[in-house]
Amino acid sequence: MRDGFLSYRGYRWLWICSLALLAFIAVYLWDNPVGGRNGGTIVGYTYGGIATAGILFLMYYGIRKRAYYSKATTLKGTLSAHVWIGVLLIFLVPLHSGFSFGWNVHTLAYALMLFTIFSGIWGVVMYTRLPMNLQSQRGGGTMTQLLEQVKAISEDINRMAGIEGASKDATPKSDVFLGMLQRLDFTFKPSIYRSLFKKSSQPIDRSRMAALLSELPKEEQDDGLKVIGLLNKKRELVSRIQDEASSLTWIRLWLYLHLPISFGLLFALAIHIFSVFYYW
Ligand code: HEM
Ligand code: HEM
Incomplete structure (x- = not known):
């Protein structure tokens, strides 16, 4: 982990996500839809789709983590992707919604996503402070x-x-x-x-x-x-x-926070997507 998300591979993901963010901002500024920017425009739908794909990828990480023998990706490589894609989502969702938020299930999904991400950042800080042998074994x-x-x-x-x-x-x-x-x-x-x-x-x-x-x-x-x-x-x-x-105890306690909030997010997101199509 210590040489994971801030290693060569880690920086590679940082670069990919930063460039992607710049491209998302550029398209957002260039787009000038009738009725203003919001989640229901072409760019809005596209960004919503990308953000959802990102979240599903991060959830998949939980399964991937247990499949230690997978050859396609390494654990450290996947964790760097996990960290930086997570951070990218903080900015992508406001671009999706045209910076519009309210007291509704859509914003609840965003709030839960932020909780998951910040709990993730706390977890990474904790991981980097652990003894090395614990990290490897x-x-x-x-x-x-x-x-x-x-x-x-x-x-x-x-x-x-x-x-x-x-x-x-x-x-x-x-x-x-x-x-x-x-x-x-x-x-x-x-x-x-x-x-x-x-x-x-x-x-x-x-x-x-x-x-x-x-x-x-x-x-x-x-x-x-x-x-x-x-x-x-x-x-x-x-x-x-x-x-x-x-x-070990702190890691477990932390995971009991990060994991349930991420499932809560998935649930709120499902309602969000269902409701926007249902009321369309
Ligand atoms: C396939 C994926 C998605 C689709 C089709 C979608 C669709 C939409 C649509 C149509 C709107 C506009 C609703 C309106 O103006 O009444 C919207 C707004 C919004 N979406 Fe999404 N969305 C998706 C993913 C996401 C994700 C991943 C998040 C956050 C975790 C999110 C958070 C929001 C928020 C916060 C709003 C603004 C709500 C408001 O104005 O009060 N959406 N979305
Ligand atoms: C929407 C955002 C996120 C979702 C849905 C998500 C989801 C998950 C899931 C499902 C796991 C696997 C838990 C398990 O079963 O063991 C996990 C692990 C983890 N996540 Fe996230 N996560 C998100 C964002 C982040 C961010 C932004 C960071 C760090 C900056 C982060 C750091 C971690 C770490 C350190 C682990 C544990 C790695 C390990 O045990 O090897 N997560 N996350």
Whole structure:
């Protein structure tokens, strides 16, 4: 995505859409129909048709997105087209209607189209801020691996503390050691609330680490150092999981906005087209 709609291919679509817009404006200005410019003139009908074709193409993108194996176009190429055609429509529809709007279903279609487009722009801004690996893999694979790593590290920590799975002849850890662990360790359960609102856990810094180690009995300091190392690794993994989960959640929330509004638009558009022909 990052090199998608503003890449070479992205700029190509920006050019195509800008030139198309200039041509649409030129024809609009050149046209001087009896009764003034509006959606019912030849140019009006033509622009309405083109705008409808544009909207249907953008809706088709939803299906295209899932057909990852299509050879004709690449996903990034299609997204650039999606973005710039969407932006072009903002201007094309007023040219279609002769800049006439009112409190009616026609203008409702335009308003819904603007909502869809602006939600789309918000989505693109959000996408470009996401971690790169999420953009390429959409979370899935890495997330399971990260969760498994957290589980393995937690087991290692418990083993070192003698809480579970430790060898029988290992000496039990002192209360100071266990107290330190209690303060620093945590159980991690991923949740939507957590991924949206909880802050990432910070690594234990060097001065705190030194202070904690100095409190431990001498014979436990080596193990203490290892445990703190593991705890730091666990914190790092948990913040990565949280970052990825939070991005994924925002993407889903965003899609639940962009997608329904685009269907609302399609519905209002169908009524608009039907009504202009019905009352003609
Ligand atoms: C095949 C496609 C389309 C056809 C045949 C069509 C037809 C028309 C016609 C005949 C008018 C004039 C109605 C009148 O003056 O009473 C009109 C106006 C209008 N159309 Fe379309 N249209 C199409 C697509 C679109 C699209 C895609 C949008 C926006 C999403 C749109 C938004 C409007 C608006 C806002 C008006 C002005 C309403 C007003 O003056 O209050 N149209 N259209
Ligand atoms: C009338 C205008 C638009 C319509 C009807 C429309 C419709 C859609 C549809 C149906 C999807 C697929 C959702 C899914 O099933 O996953 C989609 C995805 C998307 N749209 Fe739009 N869209 C419009 C305008 C825009 C604009 C202007 C932008 C950005 C500036 C945009 C950005 C996006 C993005 C980023 C995605 C998701 C891409 C992905 O997940 O790979 N859309 N849009």
